Amino acid sequence: MRLCGSLKFEDQLEQTHGGTVTSSDSTGQVEAEPDPTGGGEPDPSGEPLLELRKLSKHFGPVQALTDIDLKVYSGRVTALVGDNGAGKSVTLKTIAGIHPPDGGQIYWEGQPVHIRTPRDSASLGIETVYQDLALCNNLDIVQNMFLGRERTRRVLMDENAMETAAGQTLSSLSVTTVQSVRQVVASLSGGQRQAVAVAKAVMWNSKLVIMDEPTAALGVAQTAMVLALTRRLAERGLGVIFVSHNFNDVFEVADQIAVLYLGRLVASIPAAHLDRQMVVDLVTTGTTTRDVPGQIRPNGA
Ligand SMILES: Nc1ncnc2c1ncn2[C@@H]1O[C@H](COP(=O)(O)OP(=O)(O)OP(=O)(O)O)[C@@H](O)[C@H]1O
Numbered sequence: 001m002r003l004c005g006s007l008k009f010e011d012q013l014e015q016t017h018g019g020t021v022t023s024s025d026s027t028g029q030v031e032a033e034p035d036p037t038g039g040g041e042p043d044p045s046g047e048p049l050l051e052l053r054k055l056s057k058h059f060g061p062v063q064a065l066t067d068i069d070l071k072v073y074s075g076r077v078t079a080l081v082g083d084n085g086a087g088k089s090v091t092l093k094t095i096a097g098i099h100p101p102d103g104g105q106i107y108w109e110g111q112p113v114h115i116r117t118p119r120d121s122a123s124l125g126i127e128t129v130y131q132d133l134a135l136c137n138n139l140d141i142v143q144n145m146f147l148g149r150e151r152t153r154r155v156l157m158d159e160n161a162m163e164t165a166a167g168q169t170l171s172s173l174s175v176t177t178v179q180s181v182r183q184v185v186a187s188l189s190g191g192q193r194q195a196v197a198v199a200k201a202v203m204w205n206s207k208l209v210i211m212d213e214p215t216a217a218l219g220v221a222q223t224a225m226v227l228a229l230t231r232r233l234a235e236r237g238l239g240v241i242f243v244s245h246n247f248n249d250v251f252e253v254a255d256q257i258a259v260l261y262l263g264r265l266v267a268s269i270p271a272a273h274l275d276r277q278m279v280v281d282l283v284t285t286g287t288t289t290r291d292v293p294g295q296i297r298p299n300g301a
């Protein structure tokens with residue numbers, strides 16, 4: 001059994017990645033096959049991939065989310081922005097099954113679903129790339145991408161198959177700066193690590209990738225690489241939720257911008273209809289006096 005730091009793979013996943021291990025038998029054989037080519041086509045019918053209706057969440061006296069209505073589409077990057085404490089992380093953790101909502105309903109491909117655990121979320125095809133990435137520095141790229149989901153060939157892990165799938169996934173995302181999939185993650189740059197985390201997320205038939213502040217710790221060139229990677233996911237038909245404080249990144253990558261203000265969703269508008277000042281207004285006051293086409297609920301009312 002390989003160790004990630006001092007933890008077993010499965011324990012490490014449960015703790016840091018929200019337990020995205022798919023069902024496995026005692027040999028570690030997984031039922032789900034990785035999909036190096038990524039997800040499906042953009043949805044032509046216009047039905048949201050994910051829809052939140054009147055979603056609410058409180059922690060004791062803290063009302064973190066109130067009546068959130070949000071539609072997320074395949075083939076589009078939806079940026080989720082808001083000030084500190086606005087509810088961005090709680091929203092994505094609700095979708096990821098870490099904080100089940102206490103009010104409202106989640107729809108997935110038009111059907112009501114209950115996402116109670118990270119496994120529920122993963123089984124729908126939702127993968128979350130957390131800011132800390134949940135990669136194991138002491139393991140190589142292949143080992144990280146198959147963390148807890150190792151392919152087996154009789155009793156031995158099929159290293160060749162895993163290596164091929166990991167390499168194919170990275171090259172299908174045009175990640176060319178990584179020299180070898182056998183490189184230990186500790187030796188990668190921040191941008192390369194982010195790329196491996198994203199590649200890991202899209203390898204498992206995922207349909208929606210959620211990225212929490214993916215560029216926060218990155219330099220200029222690495223940020224450009226991650227933004228390009230984010231666009232590529234959408235071009236391949238996946239839905240993407242991109243949480244960020246950086247409005248330059250948001251305008252570069254987003255098709256749709258959704259704004260949270262004090263736990264309420266005050267706007268969800270095509271990025272082409274917004275400028276930076278409007279987003280600043282919405283984030284800081286919950287409304288804007290400028291003329292914006294689309295749906296705005298001033299101050300969340
Ligand atoms: N586990 C928790 N227990 C209690 N309150 C929480 C918990 N998680 C979040 N909150 C509260 O919910 C609100 C929204 O927090 P959230 O982490 O979603 O903010 P955010 O928009 O991600 O902010 P930031 O930009 O600072 O990351 C905050 O008031 C926060 O204190």
Ligand SMILES: [Mg+2]
Nearest residue numbers: 085088089090
């Ligand atoms: Mg947050």
